[in-house]
Amino acid sequence: VRDEANGSIVEHNRLYNSPAAAINGGGFEKKWRYNEIFDCVKESSDAGAIYLGRNSKDRGTEISYNYIHDIYGEYGLDYAFFCGVYLDDFEAGIDVQNNVFKNVSTPIYGHHAMQNNITGNLIINKTADTNGSIWWTSGAGYRSMIDDTSNAGGTFWQRHSMFDWTKEPYASRYPEAKELTLDNALYPVGNVIKNNVIVNHTSLNIAKEVYEY
DSSP states (O other): OEEOOTTOEEESOEEEOOSSOSEEEOOTTOEEESOEEESOOSSOSSEEEEEEESOSTTTTEEEESOEEEEEOOTTOSOOTTEEEEEEETTOBSEEEESOEEEEESEEEEEESOBSOEEESOEEEOOOSSOSOSEEEEOOTTOHHHHHOTTOTTOOHHHHHTTSOTTSTTHHHHOTTGGGOOTTGGGTTTTOEEESOEEESSOOOEEOHHHHHO
């Protein structure tokens, strides 16, 4: 499912047997909920069954009440970059709540992602290789990734700066967005990771800057 609309809903689907992501896209205020997703990301490493990346305009998106299981790729249970939910390249403002992950190499990965809410998820059973039940990295040392205008794909900061976050409707709906700067965005600020239950998987793998900021 490629979903690029604002306010869209992807619910109550059974998505499986995909070489790459089951759901990806972008846009404000999405609801990706109540889906069963399995046997995806079979031929794509550094990927997720649900994927969002490099945007501030995905704020308000809810990824919740999904059952995501058996995500580990065609290469077997030995590669950690097969993810359940992947928030890539400074992705911001996403709620990942009350999902169940079972037999997923790396269930939740935040690649320098910021101002996200990761709460109430249940993670069960690790595969042979994983980077952590919840893996979160810092963007320290990756400034070119966030503001290098020669990047053909566009950078997070270019996309973030398309909006005046101090004005309505953004100011009241996403008050945290205006607090981002080129400097603090490198240290993934404002993430909340709490009340997740992990059973027979590995511990959290969280960069120290995530705790500090």
